[in-house]
Amino acid sequence: MIANADIKIEKTTHSRVNEYDVNDVPFGKCFSDHMFIAEYANGKWEKSYITPYKDVPMSFAMSALHYGQAIFEGMKAYKNAEGEVSIFRPLENFKRLNKSAIRMAMPEVPEEIFMGGLLELLKLDAAWVPTSESGSLYIRPFLIATDEAIGVKASDTYKFIIITCPAGKYYSEPIKVLIETNYIRAVQGGVGFVKAAGNYGRSLYPTKLAQQKGYQQVIWTDGATHSFLEESGTMNLIFVIGNTVVTPALSDTILAGITRDSVLALAREWGMGVEERKISITEILEAHAAGTLKEAFGVGTAATIAQIIGIGYKEDYYPLPAVEERKFSNKVDETLRAIRKGKAADTLGWMFKVK
Numbered sequence: 242m243i244a245n246a247d248i249k250i251e252k253t254t255h256s257r258v259n260e261y262d263v264n265d266v267p268f269g270k271c272f273s274d275h276m277f278i279a280e281y282a283n284g285k286w287e288k289s290y291i292t293p294y295k296d297v298p299m300s301f302a303m304s305a306l307h308y309g310q311a312i313f314e315g316m317k318a319y320k321n322a323e324g325e326v327s328i329f330r331p332l333e334n335f336k337r338l339n340k341s342a343i344r345m346a347m348p349e350v351p352e353e354i355f356m357g358g359l360l361e362l363l364k365l366d367a368a369w370v371p372t373s374e375s376g377s378l379y380i381r382p383f384l385i386a387t388d389e390a391i392g393v394k395a396s397d398t399y400k401f402i403i404i405t406c407p408a409g410k411y412y413s414e415p416i417k418v419l420i421e422t423n424y425i426r427a428v429q430g431g432v433g434f435v436k437a438a439g440n441y442g443r444s445l446y447p448t449k450l451a452q453q454k455g456y457q458q459v460i461w462t463d464g465a466t467h468s469f470l471e472e473s474g475t476m477n478l479i480f481v482i483g484n485t486v487v488t489p490a491l492s493d494t495i496l497a498g499i500t501r502d503s504v505l506a507l508a509r510e511w512g513m514g515v516e517e518r519k520i521s522i523t524e525i526l527e528a529h530a531a532g533t534l535k536e537a538f539g540v541g542t543a544a545t546i547a548q549i550i551g552i553g554y555k556e557d558y559y560p561l562p563a564v565e566e567r568k569f570s571n572k573v574d575e576t577l578r579a580i581r582k583g584k585a586a587d588t589l590g591w592m593f594k595v596k
């Protein structure tokens with residue numbers, strides 16, 4: 242068990258949960274009653290506490306704002322029919338946060354702080370976890386550099402914070418994606434494999450240009466040759482070609498998504514061929530022409546599966562098979578939903594009970 246005796250808890254005297262219908266709130270703008278904070282200074286994690294969610298004064302000189310030592314995670318908690326709350330694979334997020342921390346010269350967060358804080362927070366805010374069929378509580382842990390100092394160096398002080406917000410009826414619209422061959426998301430030796438805040442700021446402008454052309458997202462290509470597909474927006478990219486599930490192999494330009502890993506695990510369980518390797522633009526266009534490109538979708542915590550209904554490349558548009566015909570991704574979506582809501586056996590041990 243995780244020791245959590247040293248988390249100081251200040252409960253709210255006025256829960257806001259009844260002011261909302263948690264099954265029907267706009268995503269990402271309504272935060273639950275409490276937040277968890279751990280503070281790092283003098284070379285160690287000094288204290289951790291839970292307080293009512295609120296604004297906290299911070300200096301405009303705070304180093305995270307200027308030099309980008311800021312990393313985050315995203316995961317979800319679900320409620321089953323009995324009202325019990327479970328988190329989907331949180332230890333994977335814990336490990337990935339620390340991978341990001343190392344790359345960004347930040348201190349690692351100990352497991353008892355990450356998991357202890359998370360579990361205490363969810364116990365307090367269990368009423369904020371939606372009960373609806375597709376609802377979840379989105380959890381945003383993040384680590385920021387807090388030195389009040391201008392000057393490029395690794396900060397001496399940090400805060401690790403967890404906030405949460407209900408995602409009532411998350412429905413992900415099918416998307417059209419444009420293959421991007423000018424701007425780059427990640428380069429070899431860079432930080433594409435970690436969830437560093439700067440990766441997202443840099444993606445907004447190319448995405449805006451794609452949106453002006455009628456697409457919702459870009460497909461990023463490799464920085465060296467622009468001929469291999471990497472990710473779709475902030476999601477991993479998966480194709481079904483013939484009967485084989487194909488996805489770009491992990492590298493330092495690709496984020497190791499937990500949804501990606503889960504989808505591949507299910508595919509393997511179901512006896513499908515799974516290939517993690519390079520995928521060229523040419524291969525996808527040829528598969529499209531031959532009629533073997535059956536499915537294309539992005540995967541990530543926010544949407545689980547975002548169906549790609551068409552791909553743009555240069556001046557051409559390649560429509561893909563109807564979403565209803567996509568056996569694999571639809572089955573994955575249903576299976577993950579059932580496991581998360583406690584309606585199917587959790588044979589792979591993915592649900593972490595909050596109790």
Ligand SMILES: *Cc1c(COP(=O)(O)O)cnc(C)c1O
Pocket residue numbers: 315436472474475476477496497498499500501540541542543
């Ligand atoms: C977070 C993220 C993903 C998806 O990761 P999950 O663990 O499945 O949520 C994929 N690509 C990028 C760039 C991401 O930031």
